[in-house]
Amino acid sequence: MVSITVSPVKDHKGNIIGASKVARDITQQVRSQEALKRYSKNLEILNSTGKFIAENLEVEKILQQVINITTQLTQSDLGFFYYDAENSEGKKTIHFAVSGASQKEIAQLKISGFKDLIPGKEKPKKIFNINRIEDLEEDNAVYRSLKKDFGLESFLVVPVVSKSGKAIGILLFGNKNKSHFDSEHELMVANIAGQAAISLQNSRLFEKVKALSQKKDEFIALASHELKTPLTTVKGYLQLLMKMNHDSQMAPFFEKTLHQVERVNNLIEDLLNISRMERGKLEFKMNEFDLREMLKEICSTFSYSSKSHKIICDIGNQPVKVKGDPHRIEQVVINLLSNAVKYSPHANKVGLKLQEDENKVRIMVEDYGLGIEKQQQKQLFQRFFRADNSKGIHGLGIGLYLSKQIVDRHNGQIEVLSECGKGSIFTISLPKTNSLKTNTKSVLQKEI
Amino acid sequence: MKVVCVLEDEDNIRELVQLVLESYQYKVYSYSNIKNFKEAKEATIPDIYLLDLMLPDGNGMDICQELKKNPQTKNIPIVIMSAHANLNQMQGADDYLPKPFNIDDLASIISKQL
Numbered sequence: 001m002v003s004i005t006v007s008p009v010k011d012h013k014g015n016i017i018g019a020s021k022v023a024r025d026i027t028q029q030v031r032s033q034e035a036l037k038r039y040s041k042n043l044e045i046l047n048s049t050g051k052f053i054a055e056n057l058e059v060e061k062i063l064q065q066v067i068n069i070t071t072q073l074t075q076s077d078l079g080f081f082y083y084d085a086e087n088s089e090g091k092k093t094i095h096f097a098v099s100g101a102s103q104k105e106i107a108q109l110k111i112s113g114f115k116d117l118i119p120g121k122e123k124p125k126k127i128f129n130i131n132r133i134e135d136l137e138e139d140n141a142v143y144r145s146l147k148k149d150f151g152l153e154s155f156l157v158v159p160v161v162s163k164s165g166k167a168i169g170i171l172l173f174g175n176k177n178k179s180h181f182d183s184e185h186e187l188m189v190a191n192i193a194g195q196a197a198i199s200l201q202n203s204r205l206f207e208k209v210k211a212l213s214q215k216k217d218e219f220i221a222l223a224s225h226e227l228k229t230p231l232t233t234v235k236g237y238l239q240l241l242m243k244m245n246h247d248s249q250m251a252p253f254f255e256k257t258l259h260q261v262e263r264v265n266n267l268i269e270d271l272l273n274i275s276r277m278e279r280g281k282l283e284f285k286m287n288e289f290d291l292r293e294m295l296k297e298i299c300s301t302f303s304y305s306s307k308s309h310k311i312i313c314d315i316g317n318q319p320v321k322v323k324g325d326p327h328r329i330e331q332v333v334i335n336l337l338s339n340a341v342k343y344s345p346h347a348n349k350v351g352l353k354l355q356e357d358e359n360k361v362r363i364m365v366e367d368y369g370l371g372i373e374k375q376q377q378k379q380l381f382q383r384f385f386r387a388d389n390s391k392g393i394h395g396l397g398i399g400l401y402l403s404k405q406i407v408d409r410h411n412g413q414i415e416v417l418s419e420c421g422k423g424s425i426f427t428i429s430l431p432k433t434n435s436l437k438t439n440t441k442s443v444l445q446k447e448i
Numbered sequence: 449m450k451v452v453c454v455l456e457d458e459d460n461i462r463e464l465v466q467l468v469l470e471s472y473q474y475k476v477y478s479y480s481n482i483k484n485f486k487e488a489k490e491a492t493i494p495d496i497y498l499l500d501l502m503l504p505d506g507n508g509m510d511i512c513q514e515l516k517k518n519p520q521t522k523n524i525p526i527v528i529m530s531a532h533a534n535l536n537q538m539q540g541a542d543d544y545l546p547k548p549f550n551i552d553d554l555a556s557i558i559s560k561q562l
Contacts, residue, residue, distance in 0.1 A: 221532075225502070228531035232548035233460040239551045240467065265548055 001027040042073055042188060049192060053199040057206045059085065063097035066196045067171065071099040073192075074185045076173035078150050082114040083160065083169035083200060101150070108149065113142045117170050119159050124167040127186050128157040131179040146174055156181040158189040160197045168197065213278070220275040224268050231268070235261050259305075270398045274383065277405050284325040284409060288433055291320045291329070291361060295354055298333055308348065309341045315354040320361055321433045328406045329430075332414075335399040336365040336426045342393055344369025344423065360429045368423040377416050389420070403428075450562055453494035454478040455485045455511065456529070457503050461547075465498065468551045469558065482506045493520065496561055499541075501530035509540070516540050525561035 003026045009018040049069045053062050063081045071079030079099040086092055096114070098106050119126045130136060131154050133143050146152045152174030160169040171193055175181065238261065242254045276282040292315050299313040322329075333352075340350040344367040351366035372380060372387050379385045381404040384397040400414075407414045411431055418424035452474045456462040459480070466476045477492055479485040482505045497515060499508035508528060515521040529545040545557050 225531045228547050229458055229461070232531070233458070233464060235548040236461070236464040236468070236551055240464070243551075261548075 001025070001030050045069055045073060046188070046191065050195050053195055056199065057203045059083070059095050059200065059203050060097065062196060062199050062203065063095055064099075066192060067097045067099045070171060070189050070192055071173060073188055074156065074173050074181065075175070076100065076156075076180075077176050078146070078152060078174040080109075080114065080172040080174075081169065081196075082111070082118070082172070084115065084118065085168070085200070085204065105149070110142070110145060113145075114170065114172070116140075117142060117157055117172065119167045121166070124159060124161050124165055126159065127190065128155070129181050129186060130155040130157075131181075150174060151176050153178045154180045156185055156189065158186065158193050160193045160200070162197055162201060168200070171196075217275045217279055220271055224272040224275075227268050228265070231261060231265055235265075267396070270396070270402060273402055274398055277402065282405075282409075284328060286323055286325055288321055288323045289326045291322045291363070291430075292316060292354055293319065294326060294330055295333065295352060295363065298330065298337070299352060302334075302337055306341055309344070310349045311337070312349055312351045315352065320354060320356055322361055322430050323433050324410045324430065325406075329410070332403040332406050332428060333363060333365070335403050336428075339399060339426075340365050340367035340369070340424075342395070343367060343390065345393075347423070356432065359432055361432055363428045363430075364425055366423065366425045371420040371422050371424055372416065372418040373420055374418075377418060380416060381414065449473060449475045450496070451475045451477065451492065451494040452496050452498055452558060453485075453492065454498045455482070455503065455508060456498075456500040457481060458500075461500075464551075465554065468554055472555045472559075474558070482511060485511070494524065496558060497521075497524060497526045498545075498558070499526060499528055501528060501532055512540050527557055527561060 003024045005022045005024075007020050007022070008016045009020055011017050049065065052065050056062050056065070063083060067079045067081040070076075077100055081097045083095040084092060085095055094111065094115075096111060098109070101109075117128075130143070133147050133153065133155070136143065143152075143155060146155070154175050154177060156173045158171045159167040160171065162168045171189055173181065173185075173189070235258070238254065238258055242251075242258070245251065245254065273282055295313070295315045299311055299315070302311050337350060337352065344350065347368040349368065351364070353362075353364040353366070355362045355364070370387075370389050373389070376385075376387050380387065381400050382397075383401040385401075386395060386397045404414050407428055407430070413427075413429045415427050415429075416424055417427070452469055454462060454465050454469075454476060456465060456478065457480050462478050462480060466478050469476050477488065477494065479488060482503055497512075499511055501508040508530070512526050512528065515524065515526060525542040526540070527543045527545055528541040529547055529549065531547040542561055543557055545554060
């Protein structure tokens with residue numbers, strides 16, 4: 001490649017009398033510029049690939065993205081990613097992704113043969129750059145069939161090596177020209193293969209965690225069932241005894257025992273609900289209902305059962321219609337009222353208010369108890385969280401977490417306003433029926 | 449006298465249910481497994497079925513579906529009782545009684561269906 005510079009030649013008066021030509025060989029310069037451009041483009045692709053595979057935990061997606069990009073980077077006619085994965089039970093499963101072949105061609109590939117291309121323990125990182133299939137010392141069925149089916153002449157095989165130094169897969173590329181692959185290709189693919197190995201191992205860990213979490217949920221479901229079976233007998237016979245008892249002195253003992261049985265049952269139910277919530281299996285039965293009527297009933301039941309606190313009810317006289325699962329909303333309000341009583345051991349009253357404006361209804365539960373430190377207020381709705389000043393008061397840190405999840409599923413909000421030593425106000429805001437029309441669909445879709 | 453057919457594997461719960469329902473003047477036939485239940489069900493067509501879900505030799509929901517397909521029993525109400533309070537397990541049943549239950553609720557859920 002030549003660059004020609006033409007300059008005018010002038011006499012002493014400044015008239016142009018001729019021209020001078022300088023020719024320079026710039027082949028090297030252009031090549032360098034092109035290499036730089038290519039390098040910068042490749043770097044960009046490498047960066048975006050690295051980001052994608054580092055953020056992804058799905059094996060198939062990682063494999064496909066890696067093979068698409070590396071096939072493009074190496075200007076290959078065919079790219080193949082073979083991954084020999086081991087699941088949490090120690091079973092081997094084969095995953096693969098192909099770039100540059102049709103579904104029909106992929107179906108014809110003899111996948112099992114690729115396993116033999118994974119390097120052994122001696123040299124797990126060995127890269128094979130095969131300029132010509134004829135150069136191979138041993139006849140290899142995989143290369144032979146790739147040559148026959150796809151017309152490939154040269155191959156590059158880069159192993160994917162795990163952290164422990166074991167080859168867990170290969171990236172294979174083929175080109176229809178002989179001697180296509182160079183050391184730049186080797187370096188690039190080895191780089192991406194290293195990142196892919198890390199992501200694949202992360203995805204294995206993620207699968208293991210998921211499997212363990214599922215086992216935990218199955219255990220909770222089974223344990224809850226096992227605990228509820230004897231509880232059914234205890235509760236049933238206790239109620240029979242209460243019906244048969246005519247001794248008024250014994251009546252309060254029966255009441256107390258039954259109350260404790262209910263407490264155990266509620267704890268089991270909460271654990272079960274958490275497990276269902278985690279799996280997205282907590283069911284919601286959405287109906288339109290009168291929230292005021294529900295709060296009125298809760299007030300009367302609560303006033304009857306709470307000996308230590310008076311419940312101050314300010315819920316108006318008019319029906320307040322909302323759409324939601326009445327059973328779950330009731331669960332949230334009872335939880336907040338129980339907390340209000342529990343965390344105000346020295347007070348003698350709690351408040352329950354119902355307010356509404358054009359779009360929202362608000363349920364407020366107020367206590368005059370311990371209060372919660374400002375820094376801890378945000379953590380209150382996290383699973384198993386208990387405030388520092390709640391030590392000595394029973395609880396598992398489940399109720400507020402579940403309440404928030406339930407309110408969220410109704411497109412509502414739950415908030416707390418609290419001052420240490422003075423008390424707390426918990427506010428639940430729910431959309432009113434008429435303003436909920438646009439949101440209903442999303443709630444119902446989540447149910448499915 | 450209305451007849452209730454109970455399928456429950458847990459002896460204590462089965463006896464409790466029988467005791468409570470008999471005190472409400474129901475005639476109760478109770479079985480601890482599907483095999484015994486199936487052998488007897490041909491002879492006795494009850495007014496209502498009360499079925500547990502988890503049984504040693506099968507699932508109460510399968511029995512529920514079988515009963516609802518059978519022309520002889522398809523119109524007989526079925527109440528499922530279980531500690532698994534999942535609504536989606538109720539498909540085909542007429543009502544659901546979560547365990548542990550109040551004995552008054554047991555009686556009222558039966559009378560509501562009859």
